[in-house]
Amino acid sequence: MSTKPTYEELAETIAHCVHARMYLPEPDQNRWKMTVDNMTATAYQIPTGVLNRFDVLTPLDEIPRRYEFACLPGEFRDRVTRNKTKGCSYDTLVLALICLLELYPNQPDIHELLVRLGVCVPFEDAGDEGAKWKSDIQFKWTDKKQDYDKLLHDWPALLDSSTYE
Numbered sequence: 001m002s003t004k005p006t007y008e009e010l011a012e013t014i015a016h017c018v019h020a021r022m023y024l025p026e027p028d029q030n031r032w033k034m035t036v037d038n039m040t041a042t043a044y045q046i047p048t049g050v051l052n053r054f055d056v057l058t059p060l061d062e063i064p065r066r067y068e069f070a071c072l073p074g075e076f077r078d079r080v081t082r083n084k085t086k087g088c089s090y091d092t093l094v095l096a097l098i099c100l101l102e103l104y105p106n107q108p109d110i111h112e113l114l115v116r117l118g119v120c121v122p123f124e125d126a127g128d129e130g131a132k133w134k135s136d137i138q139f140k141w142t143d144k145k146q147d148y149d150k151l152l153h154d155w156p157a158l159l160d161s162s163t164y165e
Helices: 009-022 040-054 073-086 090-103 108-116 129-132 143-150 155-161
Strands: 025-026 031-037 055-061 066-069
Touching: 009 025, 009 031, 009 040, 009 090, 009 108, 009 129, 040 055, 040 066, 040 090, 040 155, 090 108, 090 143, 129 155, 143 155
Parallel strands: none
Antiparallel strands: 025 031, 031 066, 055 066
């Protein structure tokens, strides 16, 4: 079995996924501006809340709903490392990855991390290397996911009070 992913590895993967999937143009007066909008939906709020704690994202609203990146992708790991004392728990990072995989099932990097953590079942080798990139991919959770489902019930408290362990 693979080694347990590092705290920084999980956080950096979250940042790269949010950058790749959620960083989109929106109209801003007479131009377009790139932002991350969590649409006040839990599955988006958890990953953006995590990245906000690391100062990878900066809120643009009071709520906070919309964000901009405070650094470039090549700086994600350094930013996480520098700010992890005000970050969140390891389990909160795992919960953010679960949310992202449920939103974007064709994220093999996230799936692989969750397999290494024993939360997902590895894909069966069907001989089709491209299958892991399908948009309608089906993945299977292990019983360990139930622990994270329980954490999900009080997720705002995780982001408000959780600290790096």
